[in-house]
Amino acid sequence: DVKVTQSSRYLVKRTGEKVFLECVQDMDHENMFWYRQDPGLGLRLIYFSYDVKMKEKGDIPEGYSVSREKKERFSLILESASTNQTSMYLCASRESGQETQYFGPGTRLLVL
Amino acid sequence: GESVGLHLPTLSVQEGDNSIINCAYSNSASDYFIWYKQESGKGPQFIIDIRSNMDKRQGQRVTVLLNKTVKHLSLQIAATQPGDSAVYFCAEKGGYKLSFGAGTTVTVRA
Numbered sequence: 001d002v003k004v005t006q007s008s009r010y011l012v013k014r015t016g017e018k019v020f021l022e023c024v025q026d027m028d029h030e031n032m033f034w035y036r037q038d039p040g041l042g043l044r045l046i047y048f049s050y051d052v053k054m055k056e057k058g059d060i061p062e063g064y065s066v067s068r069e070k071k072e073r074f075s076l077i078l079e080s081a082s083t084n085q086t087s088m089y090l091c092a093s094r095e096s097g098q099e100t101q102y103f104g105p106g107t108r109l110l111v112l
Numbered sequence: 113g114e115s116v117g118l119h120l121p122t123l124s125v126q127e128g129d130n131s132i133i134n135c136a137y138s139n140s141a142s143d144y145f146i147w148y149k150q151e152s153g154k155g156p157q158f159i160i161d162i163r164s165n166m167d168k169r170q171g172q173r174v175t176v177l178l179n180k181t182v183k184h185l186s187l188q189i190a191a192t193q194p195g196d197s198a199v200y201f202c203a204e205k206g207g208y209k210l211s212f213g214a215g216t217t218v219t220v221r222a
Contacts, residue, residue: 004155041214043212092155099161100158105155106153106155
């Protein structure tokens with residue numbers, strides 16, 4: 001089974017802090033994704049990566065950056081956290097040539 | 113632009129009955145559709161998928177129906193069980209990414 005893990009289940013940060021969310025997958029998938037999930041809005045794509053050191057903006061990249069130094073790890077960075085970034089953050093991975101994305105358990109971030 | 117929506121935000125079902133969860137999509141070029149289940153405190157879990165060249169696909173206790181004429185997708189769950197209580201999302205793929213609906217919360221009554 002595919003396993004996608006996220007470093008934290010819950011985080012509380014203060015406005016202006018730099019926040020790192022880590023995601024690791026163990027299936028050697030080329031593609032990895034970061035989403036945020038908000039009530040009534042569904043999942044919205046922040047960034048994705050199709051290879052090591054490669055990244056592409058999704059639908060809502062503003063205020064975020066990402067890092068993919070190793071194939072199994074995809075990090076989401078909030079350079080200066082703001083209250084409107086309070087959300088559930090979901091990481092996913094996908095094998096090239098396949099369509100199904102596999103999700104981690106999510107990180108619920110609260111920015112005060 | 114694309115929009116994926118579920119017809120109802122909530123669905124209450126008696127245990128043992130069949131559940132039908134509906135989803136409308138707007139991108140006629142979408143060629144792949146997928147249903148996810150998200151239990152409380154967990155990430156979305158793959159249930160079943162279907163390509164646009166099919167109109168029906170069955171899994172274990174679940175069936176997905178695709179009507180491309182009206183751009184409608186449905187998920188049927190047979191003999192709904194308490195463990196089926198969750199939020200269900202449909203997603204469509206047109207191009208490089210998946211677009212997700214907001215979800216339907218299914219509650220199973222004992």
